[in-house]
Amino acid sequence: MRPDVEVFLCRLAREFRPRVEQSADELLQVMRRELPELSEHEDLATLAVEEGVAHVSTFLDLLERRLDVADVEAPEVALEVGRQLARRGVSISDSLRTYRLGHLSLLRQLQEEAARLSGDWELISAATIKLVSTAFEYVDRASEQIVAVYQRERDLLLQRRLILANEASKRIGSTLDTVRTAEELAEVGTDGFADVVTVDLFCSVLHEENSRPGHDAQGLRRIVEQSALDDFPVSVVGTDEVITYPMGSEPARALATGQALLHHMPPAMPGAHARQESWGPTPVPDVGSLLLLPLRARGTTLGLTQFFRRRSTPPFDEDDLLLAQEIADRAAVSIDNARRYTHERDTALALQRSLLPRGAVKQSAVEAASRYLPSGMHVGVGGDWYDVIPLSGARVALVVGDVVGHGIHAAATMGRLRTAVRAFADIDLMPDELLTHLDDVVIRLAREEERHDGETSATCLYAIYDPVSRLCSVASAGHPLPAVAQPSTTGGDGPASRSVDFLDVTAGPPLGLGGFPFETAQFELAEGSLLALYTDGLVAHSGRDVDSSLTMLRDVLGQGSDSPEEVCDQLLATLLPTRPADDVALLVARTRALDHDHVAVLDLPSDPAAVSGARRFTSGKLADWGLEELSFSTELVVSELVTNAIRYGRSPVQLRLILQDTLTCEVSDASSTAPHMRRARTFDEGGRGLLLVAQFAGRWGARYNREGKVIWAEQALPSGSQ
Known part of the structure; x- marks a missing residue:
């Protein structure tokens, strides 16, 4: 590259630096147009402004200091935006497209500045080529880092959801007590998932044991309301208070339809109003999103649970709704069990595993x-x-x-x-x-x-x-x-x-x-x-x-x-x-009896050379049975089992193939030594036989008799075979 081009790019970067804020604003406009999610999250829009300034400054540093792109890291604020996008469920492809369009806007601004600084079009053309090349290298490198951060955050989010679902299966329904089950639901819900959880049950569930609960029953009682944050009050409804949600309100609609709802509070909605005709008893201010989940079990609606997040927390998305629904369904079944069997608790626990x-x-x-x-x-x-x-x-x-x-x-x-x-x-x-x-x-x-x-x-x-x-x-x-x-x-x-x-x-x-x-x-x-x-x-x-x-x-x-x-x-x-x-x-x-055409037996000498004969015998039998598709895996299984029997067992050694609804390979010998899998090290010459058998067989194991042992492995038959 011509030296005067590098000098010109350094000058261009110095001259353009006072316009960083203005350029970042233009980048933000592109992002708002291409990524509507920014308009829904003001905190994310603020971060995006900082990200734009950081990207422009970093790119100007590349030009002015003549840095190698491979040595430049994406700004930390850009990585944080990637994390926030992952938490909010925004598509990474949409955000990367917006990111590239923003840098095209920056290139256009730099070209305009270059034309203002020089009338040498040959110099400007060479500088533009260098600009485009450097910009694409920077965009690719930064994109790789942002995608990596995004994916890690999505993986962590998925892991947290799986952990929460697993915790729910362990912690909800440990007793046949209605109130305790509702408390367990709230405890699980506020364990890193929601800021506030409330549980309301129809009064009939709590008091009228012989009546059938339903949405037309007399009122709901607030059983539990729990907050994960000390500075985030729960709601205007107190525990044990009877609630009646107005007709047409979101909670009433969820109870009537039995369908879970994901609701985002609009910015103009004043959560401070204690009661609204469109909502009923509402939470305190600063609620950004919530999930309304009817508690249904065996076709009956038992009550309603609500999960709240404040505005500063990433809002609930559809995946969160599915997870919360799974938790609520588990709790509903446990609550229904408690309602129906409170007076037979000992009986239910004793008979639980005796069916x-x-x-x-x-x-x-x-x-x-x-x-x-x-x-x-x-x-x-x-x-x-x-x-x-x-x-x-x-x-x-x-x-x-x-x-x-x-x-x-x-x-x-x-x-x-x-x-x-x-x-x-x-x-x-x-x-x-x-x-x-x-x-x-x-x-x-x-x-x-x-x-x-x-x-x-x-x-x-x-x-x-x-x-x-x-x-x-x-x-x-x-x-x-x-x-x-x-x-x-x-x-x-x-x-x-x-x-x-x-x-x-x-x-x-x-x-x-x-x-x-x-x-x-x-x-x-x-x-x-x-x-x-x-x-x-x-x-x-x-x-x-x-x-x-x-x-x-x-x-x-x-x-x-x-x-x-x-x-x-x-x-x-x-x-x-x-x-x-x-x-x-x-x-x-x-x-029933298995005819001889479905059983093949081969006696083997205690000689390693017999392994090849066992493989040929197996291949021939599979061909007779029309199971050539299983030849490779079966020969491998037979080879490993016969090798182990000859090497570690005692004569007589016998191979038996059984064709039924599965294909079974059995190798017997006179030794009672127990086989076991072990993790072979890199340079070990053996130790992988049973591991291979386990990979190819649907089931495998060992049984012992008076004469020794039998190692067996079963494989499913191909579709369309016997």
């Missing part, structure tokens, strides 16, 4: 149906339960249990034991081992509760059915033995019949005694067999001995339908013509 499974569990090993009948006596709900738990390797666990006693404690214990059984089933314990662990749980529960009205005790039967081998493994802890009906056969023109037997299982002691062993018995079941598990309420009746009931059960299974649903109905109709005196849980399962 029986509802709906069919997705699995393909058996076709199952279940029934639960509560006791007809006044002793209350009992502790009977059942469950169907999918396991690895296409297997399924069938569970029936009974907690001794009735009432809330029995129901709560039932829920805890069912949860424990699911946890133990998830680690694939054998039936006898599972019952041993469950026995310890019952003993520990009894010790923790320090019961004086009798020991905590329960019975349980746990069965695992494998559709590949058709083996059923069963263990019982003092529970009635299951009945098995063989597949139906038709003799001549007569009705279909089945042979029915009760499995010969050594029943261990009931749970809670401790120190006694449980035994697992295995039986091979033909495909289409009916397996009936039940609690003693089905067969134990006053006026009829248990043997007679078992004979009736055998007859129904022997001559009844093949459908588990119909069998359940037939058993209940035959054995329980009237309301039972004890709870009844019934689970009927019709077994």
Whole structure:
């Protein structure tokens, strides 16, 4: 560049500097025209003026001092404007476009000044080229810094919102107390989100327990009003005061429609007026924006909560409205629970985790149906339960249990034991081992509760059915033995019949005694067999001995339908013509078998060279099954599992592929060493095998048996496949 151009640009910068304020005003006019949000926020407009002055001064410094653009930082006030735009939800693309247009205006002013200083058009042309080049470099560098600040602020804002939503889930609804729940809502709302939160509930919610609340109920009562700021009073309405919002006011409209509203107070609105026909009870002055959120639960409006922010705080936006709505909905459900169950608090808490499974569990090993009948006596709900738990390797666990006693404690214990059984089933314990662990749980529960009205005790039967081998493994802890009906056969023109037997299982002691062993018995079941598990309420009746009931059960299974649903109905109709005196849980399962075309087995030598053979075997099988799409991931999974088994396990090693509603890869060996994932360091040669398996498999895990262990991994089938 010509030396005289640099000299000229230095002179141009010095001559233009007295016009910095005027130039900044012109920049502000461009910003106001292109960015209407500035007109809505006076504090942001003030910052924008400072930003314009700073940008012009910085650019003139570049010219006058001949600085390198790469060494120049965007003015701090420009970064602060970026943060404020992020907090107000203004699009960064809109603000950057405005920013560029503003600098074009500055370039135009500098060109006019250059023409005034010199008549040498060649010099002016060279200076203009340098000006444009420098301006674009400066705009790009400053834009990068502003965008980075903007994005960080948006990320922080999103993080704060996620934290608030998480806090709301933890802190709101911790009790079944209406007032306390309203207080928790206000506490969460004023924890870095709103400056003031108020909660109003219909009087019927608080006092008329048997009436249905609604917007036409008699008035609302201010339950809580909380401010996050000492110098920001709440409102003209006092706590516990009854409020009636005028028809047509914003709160009345929100209550009538049930729709949340985001409202920005216009600058001319004098918040100091205590009451206005268009609003009703209003907050004190300086409120800039607010959210009106009807508290609705189960289709009923319970009240109204309002979130306020003062004018100096960034106003609420649509994202804030969605977040506040989520918080208000959670609080509304908790308030409704408190309203409906205040007098049954202990009952609700005890039954919270003791619900029986509802709906069919997705699995393909058996076709199952279940029934639960509560006791007809006044002793209350009992502790009977059942469950169907999918396991690895296409297997399924069938569970029936009974907690001794009735009432809330029995129901709560039932829920805890069912949860424990699911946890133990998830680690694939054998039936006898599972019952041993469950026995310890019952003993520990009894010790923790320090019961004086009798020991905590329960019975349980746990069965695992494998559709590949058709083996059923069963263990019982003092529970009635299951009945098995063989597949139906038709003799001549007569009705279909089945042979029915009760499995010969050594029943261990009931749970809670401790120190006694449980035994697992295995039986091979033909495909289409009916397996009936039940609690003693089905067969134990006053006026009829248990043997007679078992004979009736055998007859129904022997001559009844093949459908588990119909069998359940037939058993209940035959054995329980009237309301039972004890709870009844019934689970009927019709077994399925997986044909050999869906199972592939390969025995492997304990030799690393066998890995390649396992991969070829897998690839061939997937091709036969039309699952070439899974070849890469499956071969990788098989390679890692087989390598681990050969390297760390013991012979014999076997690979098994199972095609069902998922594709399962299993590798077994004779070692019981537990596999685990670890974080491999950069230069480690191994340690990433199970991590890769976990990435490609939907589920993976390990199960142990008497002969060793099995490591398995499941993958979902591609859409459109079997």
